[in-house]
Structures are given as C-alpha cells and as structure tokens.
Amino acid sequence: MSTGCWLWKRQLHKLWISGGLLLLPLLAAAQNPAVVVRLERDPVQWKLWVTVPHLWNLAALPSGLPRWYAEALCESDTPRLYPVSTAIATVPAWEFLLCIDRSETATLSASALRALLSALVRELRPNDRLVIIQYRYTAESLCAVSGSELSPSALDTIPIVPPAGVAAPLHIVQGALEYCRQNPSQRPRAIFLLTESADHASFLTTADEVARTAQNLRIPILVLHCGMLGYRSFWRTLAIRTGGVYTWLSTAEPSLVIQKLVWTLRGLQTHYELSFPAPQPCKFLQLRLQAKELEATTSLLLEEPTIVEPLAKRYTICLFEAGDTTIAPLYEPSLRDLAYWLRAHPEDTIELIGHSSQHEASRDPARLGLHRAQAVRQRLLQLGAAPAQIRIRSEGNQQPQFYFEQRLAHQRANQRLEFRWLRPSELPYEILLGTEPSEEKARRTVELWQQRGYSAYYEPILQRGEPLYRIKLWGFATLQQARHTASLLRRRHALPARPW
Numbered sequence: 001m002s003t004g005c006w007l008w009k010r011q012l013h014k015l016w017i018s019g020g021l022l023l024l025p026l027l028a029a030a031q032n033p034a035v036v037v038r039l040e041r042d043p044v045q046w047k048l049w050v051t052v053p054h055l056w057n058l059a060a061l062p063s064g065l066p067r068w069y070a071e072a073l074c075e076s077d078t079p080r081l082y083p084v085s086t087a088i089a090t091v092p093a094w095e096f097l098l099c100i101d102r103s104e105t106a107t108l109s110a111s112a113l114r115a116l117l118s119a120l121v122r123e124l125r126p127n128d129r130l131v132i133i134q135y136r137y138t139a140e141s142l143c144a145v146s147g148s149e150l151s152p153s154a155l156d157t158i159p160i161v162p163p164a165g166v167a168a169p170l171h172i173v174q175g176a177l178e179y180c181r182q183n184p185s186q187r188p189r190a191i192f193l194l195t196e197s198a199d200h201a202s203f204l205t206t207a208d209e210v211a212r213t214a215q216n217l218r219i220p221i222l223v224l225h226c227g228m229l230g231y232r233s234f235w236r237t238l239a240i241r242t243g244g245v246y247t248w249l250s251t252a253e254p255s256l257v258i259q260k261l262v263w264t265l266r267g268l269q270t271h272y273e274l275s276f277p278a279p280q281p282c283k284f285l286q287l288r289l290q291a292k293e294l295e296a297t298t299s300l301l302l303e304e305p306t307i308v309e310p311l312a313k314r315y316t317i318c319l320f321e322a323g324d325t326t327i328a329p330l331y332e333p334s335l336r337d338l339a340y341w342l343r344a345h346p347e348d349t350i351e352l353i354g355h356s357s358q359h360e361a362s363r364d365p366a367r368l369g370l371h372r373a374q375a376v377r378q379r380l381l382q383l384g385a386a387p388a389q390i391r392i393r394s395e396g397n398q399q400p401q402f403y404f405e406q407r408l409a410h411q412r413a414n415q416r417l418e419f420r421w422l423r424p425s426e427l428p429y430e431i432l433l434g435t436e437p438s439e440e441k442a443r444r445t446v447e448l449w450q451q452r453g454y455s456a457y458y459e460p461i462l463q464r465g466e467p468l469y470r471i472k473l474w475g476f477a478t479l480q481q482a483r484h485t486a487s488l489l490r491r492r493h494a495l496p497a498r499p500w
Helices: 110-122 169-182 207-217 232-241 254-269 329-344 358-363 365-382 408-414 439-451 479-493
Strands: 022-026 035-041 045-051 068-074 080-082 085-090 095-101 129-135 139-146 189-195 221-226 246-249 270-277 284-291 296-303 315-319 350-355 390-396 416-421 429-436 456-463 466-476
Touching (some): 068 270, 095 254, 207 232, 221 232, 221 254, 429 479, 439 466
Parallel strands (some): 095 189, 350 390
Antiparallel strands (some): 429 466, 456 466
C-alpha cells in the first residue's frame, strides 16, 4: 500500500442555497434488499445504479440479466409501469475521497475509525485509490491510499485526529472539488461525506456552490449523516443534486457506519445500471424498483425540497474552555478567513454573539458571553477588520445547542462564539416582543401577530434553567426600520418591544 499526503488551496466565494429533488430510501421487505448508489436525472431519461449482495461475487451471478420493474406513483395518480433497460456495469478504477468529521461532537473513537478505514481499504482493487480527509474547520489530515499494494501496517501510519473544534463540511467538500478540478484524473471520482454535526462554520461557501461545482465536474457526493444534529433535507439536497445518495443513521454506531460505506463502495464498483423514461414531474413521487428473480426490491420517495434554514443564519467560529475567554490556536484559521473577508468587503458588518453553558451558571453567564464576544472582536481588529464592522452582544446560557449537556462535548459546544451577517439583503434585524411560558401560548401569540400582518416566530430559550419562548418579529432590512416599528408597537400595544 502506498500512502501520500497533500493539501489544497480553498477558494473563497459568497454564495446562496437553492433546491433540488430529495431522495428518501424506504424500508424494503424483500429478502435481498437493493441499494441505490447513484441517481442520474435528465428530462428524458433517468439512470439508477443499484447493487445487491450477490453482485459482489461475480461467480454467483444468475444466467442472464434479471428483469427489473420500475413503478412510479405520482401523488394521487394511478401507478405507472416503466420499461427498464438493464445492464451489469463494473467501473474498473475509482478515486474515492472520504471526508470524515472530527469536530467536537464526533463520536467515532480512534479504534472505530481505524476499523472503518481497514474495512474500506480491503475493498480497494489494484487500480482504486482512497483519499482520507479528516476535517474540522480545515482539513487536519489528508492521506492517499492505493489499492495496488495492500499492507495492513500502512494504515497504522495514518494519524487519527481527535475530536475538537467546529466542523465546516461544505468548506471541505468544496476544497476536495477544487483539488479534483486542478488535478484531472483518468479515474472517475466520488466524494463520501461522513458527518455527525450541523454545518455552522462554512460561512464562505454554500450548498448551491458546492452542488454546481460537483455537477460541472460530474462528481457525485454521497452523504452518510449520523446523529440528530443538522438539517437532513440540507444534506439530502446536496447529495441528490450531484447524482449521489443520502443515508441517515440515528447514531454513528461503528458496525452500521462500516456496513453502509462498504455497501456503497461496492455498489459503485459493480452494479446494475437501470435506465427508464423520466417520470412525469410532480411534487411527491414514489418510485419502486423490483427484480423478482433476485427477490430484490427498493423504494424511493422523491419530493421537492424545502431547505429549512434559520431566519438569521448564525455561524460558530470559536469554542471555549469552561469559564475561559482565551481563543485557542485551533480557531485561528476561521478568524483569519473572517477578517480577510471583512477587509475585502468594507460594506459588510457582522454581529458577534457570545454564549455560555449551564455548567457556567455561577459565573454570571451573560457577562461571560459578552467577554467572549469582546475577545473575538479584539482578535478580528488585530487581523485588520474595522471597528465599525463589528457589533457584539451576549446570549449568556439562554440559547444552548444542547439543553442537557450529557457529554463534555455538549458543554463545550454551548461555550461558543457565533456571528451573523448584518446585510440588508438578508433582513437581519428583528423585534423582541417578550416571552411566553409555554410553547402553546407562544404558538397562539405568533398566529395573532401573523394575522396582524407581521412576520413572526418564536424561539425556545432557557432562563435560570426553565424553558421560555421568545416572540419575535422579523424581516427588517435596517436597524432604523426595526427601531421605528418597535416604537410604534410600544405606543399602540403597550409592549416592551425593542430591536434585536
């Protein structure tokens, strides 16, 4: 086995998010469940790559090709059968780029990660290549493994990055795509993204940019999303728009992670290639594939996505030790990137928001959060940002990412510094109307303000350990607009309305 390490230079872009079709695999009841590993769509024809376990041993293939059937059900319409063209395809060589989340909330242990890498390396054929990227905000370890020389001891030389810091998977995938663009290869390429966290740190790129780059390079992105953090529709859309697939596991249980990745890798190597006429467009489409000779079946539910993003998106750029305001060197790259952007775009302004954990309740959480925001502001000024570009405030421990802090990683994730853009185009300013003691009352209050013609929502917070629900109006492009509306509300409704 030959190994090598390399780095790429990440391009900085300002981007936006758009949608695509989502693919949700449903449970299959057949004895031999099929696994979809690619979905290529155009207005005339769809092409699916489907693998089943018997394909992994070519000697066990039945004589002749099995007859696959595709049944499409569009909302309340009657099912339609589509003729399927079937072929067995083997891709002789691949370059797989495996991006592995090693941020603070990653749960895969070093031994589990080595077992995963060992299982994947055993699947490599002589001409295959596996690039292993362990990432946080940046790529912390990058090594390439060739299948031409297999030596178990070579894996021992690959360092396992311990969990720490924040994750920026979109930055990492975009960097991997830029590497592919700058280094053409005769091998087809696929990107595997193993993530256990939400992407709260990729503030210089978006899913739309990543998807368009992958489409142009014809590189599928296959996402294995483990755990409850992050928006599933976000990752599904990214995968399907690039011709890949999305898989979700409730936890990063090592044996399941290994099984899913190995099956997908095998499916890309050898698969049934099914082609059939593109179904008629509809909002919800259920597609059922079946091969009776193989007792194999799979069902796909496709729908137009609605990517749920926060009303004012926040990015986490720094975590802190308990009771501390010192910025660890780990976060210097993200601070330098942010300062670089602010220097290059003097019209942009940001708001830094400091947070603390429930374990820091005895330390005046609001003051601690403010001191963290002040520390980051000072560092950004040292890096060249202008004072007028940076506002600060503190949430204390009222807006935790993890309410119960069952692990030390959860506590550290709450001890964070976030920022948001204050761009008029993003309607960043809001009005705080007050709080409600229950979610039901908060929902009724929001409905009341919506009936009055305002854009309203509620958000849960903790106050002295008890849940409350803030009522907010949103959609104000400037602070002046928010102040003017808040003043009117105070006079008309006797509310303690204030800009936020």
